[in-house]
Amino acid sequence: MLQAVRRWLEKRNAIRCRWRRDAQVLILLDKRTAYYEAQRRAARSRVDGDAREFAHWAKVAAEIARTAPGAEMDIDVVRAVVDEELHRLGPGSPRRM
Numbered sequence: 255m256l257q258a259v260r261r262w263l264e265k266r267n268a269i270r271c272r273w274r275r276d277a278q279v280l281i282l283l284d285k286r287t288a289y290y291e292a293q294r295r296a297a298r299s300r301v302d303g304d305a306r307e308f309a310h311w312a313k314v315a316a317e318i319a320r321t322a323p324g325a326e327m328d329i330d331v332v333r334a335v336v337d338e339e340l341h342r343l344g345p346g347s348p349r350r351m
Contacts, residue, residue: 273310277317281325289318289325293332297339 280288296311318325 269310273313273317276310276314277321280314281318281322285322285324286326288322289315289327290331290335292318294335294339297336298342301339301342 277288277292280291284291292311292315296308296315299305299307299311319327
């Protein structure tokens with residue numbers, strides 16, 4: 255039982271480290287637009303039907319918002335980014351939301 259809990263904690267820590275690392279990478283690439291890029295990747299994952307990656311990139315965006323005060327976070331820009339990704343599949347796509 256204790257080993258199962260330990261494995262679960264290790265798995266959660268690995269997941270947490272991944273989104274923190276990805277947030278740091280996006281911030282280093284372009285601090286100003288890092289939040290938008292994370293939202294773009296979350297939207298792309300959503301369009302692709304990958305719930306796990308969607309959750310990951312949403313957490314990356316939250317981490318950027320938490321740790322990068324210079325990152326822009328305009329909801330109108332986020333909506334435009336999401337719309338762009340949703341339209342990427344085209345109007346006849348069954349996965350379009």
